[in-house]
Amino acid sequence: LEKEIAAKDQRAHEQQKFYPDLSGEIAGAVSKRSEPNLDRDFDTLDEPVWVTVKRDLNTVGAKFGLVLFPTQGNQSLLRNWDLWGPLFICVFISLLLHSSEGKMGPHFTEVFTLTFFGACIVTLNIKLLGGTISFFQSLCVLGYCLLPPGAAAVLCKVLTFASEQSSLLFVIRLLVTSVGFVWATYASMAFLAGAQPPRRKALAIYPIFLFYFVISWMIISHSH
Template sequence: MTETSQHDAELMTLDEPVLETIKRDLKMIGAKLKFVFMPTAKSEDTIAELRKWDLWGPLLFCLILSVVLSVSASEDQGSTVFACVFVVVWVGAFIVTLNVQLLGGKVPNFQSVCVLGYCICPLVLAAVLGMLWNNIFFKLALVAAGYAWAMRAPVVFMAQLVSEEKKALAVFPVGLFYLVIAWMIVII
């Protein structure tokens, strides 16, 4: 078998069992999360891994955050909170991506949304832990730590997409995006 036909055989997953597909996707999510949760990784390694985009992880984290915050909300506002969180995450990620593109950055929409979506994971963990022990000071500390942790990878990623003089303009909306998500976690 030639190298190209072997590569094509690896890409053909129609005959793959569903459990294998789920395992492969979970391993892929775990590999990307390693770069979000290990801030000691080199910037080049982080950027190389984050350039391989997928939307399974961002969808999973968005759903978890939406469910956690809707469960934490009052009974009559649960569905509204779920919808608002879902829209804020996806529309906000696309707006941040559009900003980088307007500043001259060459980044595919879904690649940027992937990076931003994976990087909300520390905020999702803060929301889950804050829901378990509903103390405002504990929640504030968790969210502040989650915000700082969530900002590392996208700042490195976005800063490399634009010229030196436009880095602040590219990074500021990222910080604002995560600040809105952090604020929603704190107030709900």
């Protein structure tokens, strides 16, 4: 028995020579990253709050970059979904379109409710058609893709404050809003197209098209 135990210890010692211990401090590796990696999970238990918030903001900014420069087949926005970016954009657009007392236009709660429940209805349609993504993944994509209409709303506000209302100004606002609408629709389909059944893509695209069209119509109608 003693000989067998000694032989096992000898084999274990020889294995350690070929397979060294590779364990290390994960938190230290996380703190040295300068750019967010959307394909990795983060351990935030042993780091300062500001480091966590800063990394989350960088991650949201990286996802905004994916929307501004969408590419077919890039699924990072689906794999690493969050609702912070969509919430920020919805609140931002609602504040821009909010009408003060005595002026015609929607209120903050009306714009926010329409945007939120509109995205939920589009997501429910995707699921009913057999989409292979989760409910919150779809909400994440639809919310982040509101960035181009949000930028169009800002430009329309700037144009409104810069000069008086005229036909030329309306045409420019219409062009800016149309670009934001097309960009949002194209970006959302770049992320969601692969999750739709091939024979039902048209049925999935139409509600997305209608969702961004309604948001863009509110921007062109009430951004003055």
